Amino acid sequence: MPGGAADLGLPYFAPARPRVIAHRGLALAAPENTLLAFAHALALGVVHLETDVHASADGVAMIAHDADLSRVAGRPQRVGDLTVAELARLDLGEAQHMPTLAEALEAFPDARFNIDLKSADAVAPAIEAIRAGRAEERVLLTSFSERRRRAALAQLPGVATSASGPRFAAALLASVVHGGPVVRAALRGLHAVQIPTRAIGLDTVSPARIRAFHAAGVEVHVWTINDEAEMRRLLALGVDGIVTDRADLALAVVGALE
Template sequence: MAGRLAGLQYFESTTPRVLAHRGLALEAPENTLLAFAHALAIGVTHIETDVHASADGVAVIAHDTDLSRVARRPDPVGALTVAELAALDLGEGQHLPTLAEALDAFPDARFNIDLKSAAAIEPTVDAIRAARAEHRVLLTSFSERRRRAALALLPDVATSASGPRFAAALLASVVRGGPLVRAALRGLHAVQIPTRAIGLDTVTSARIRAFHDAGVEVHVWTINEASEMARLLSLGVDGIVTDRADRALEVVATLE
């Protein structure tokens, strides 16, 4: 596994990894520079985040398609310009940051970036290139088409399995087909998964071994309870994606 991950700054730190899901939003709005700063301040090295494109083609950090939950207005993120999005008050003096802002503000952080739309692909690639951040980001998407399109433009970045790629690997693991699992995960660096998918438990000792044998890390989302974090880490997962990075760091510390 080390061979495939070698040279990628994203994987340089030791495992298990704590990936702060949209930052640490206990005292900050999610997916903001303040939430990211809070996570990094307590010792997190990896930020999990999401990217859409603004109306004028800038990569903007936001999870939802529209602004109803975070800004109490119904507009789609993609209907507003980056200036209009920056003017929205999300609380605590925060706005929707651009990906460029986040990469510039936190030059040592690793970013796990979920491409939420096809329109976000080229602006995301442009922001990563401008920041020279290729080796400290991981690009992923539930859509295999979006993931492939991004990797065609940035072939040297880390990437994790899309929904279809992971489903194929999971089904291959049911028949204990090591070669089939490896084929399903060829060219990938991680699987980032829930604990259940397509009616199956995804995180078992046997499946983790199969995924590791295929050369990928196993990161599980979104885990917020300490007991479940400990259980998953005991099985051998490499990373926990969590809203409670503070809690996860405490659990990881008990393993050292």
């Protein structure tokens, strides 16, 4: 498979490609973004877990995708309205609670965590949890916000990171208008682009674009892909990773390639 960040020697990228990145764990028989969902994904042989972090009212990094609790717990409050103790008492189903980032890092010491920093107030507590867990080598930090991404990397230099929304948009437009050198400049200092198949009205994973991203030294991870035929198509194009709610299916597709 074409060279990307796996050639840079970062431990996060040490496992062989293509990567199956379990989006919020495996939530077929467990609530998303819970320790049980992560355990189910890892039991299948997944190495990389995608997850999200907000901050509690008392400044603890909590694993949660949404800013509020309406979808996952049927409550109107925001994650940031409740303390870590109050959030731990929520019943998310299957005897699961909302874990802290520190809990997840401790529970699964061999897993790689792909962490989306969802809010500005989550940056400092996420950094604290990563440092306390000595997990710098097994996390990738990202955010749709370039400001949040930069703030985190300033405190954890050398940690793996993927493009924010603005950085990727710049690289994608550069691939249309300018070509290789400007794409490389747009992606400098990054290790991956984690992208949908289309953005700003453009196909992000054409063969030419994948070549341009690889030439810039980054891996290409595509989200959120749950269809087996689409997984096979993307892997045939040369993407490095599939971000998926169906890690079970993706592992089977990757296994068939070996």
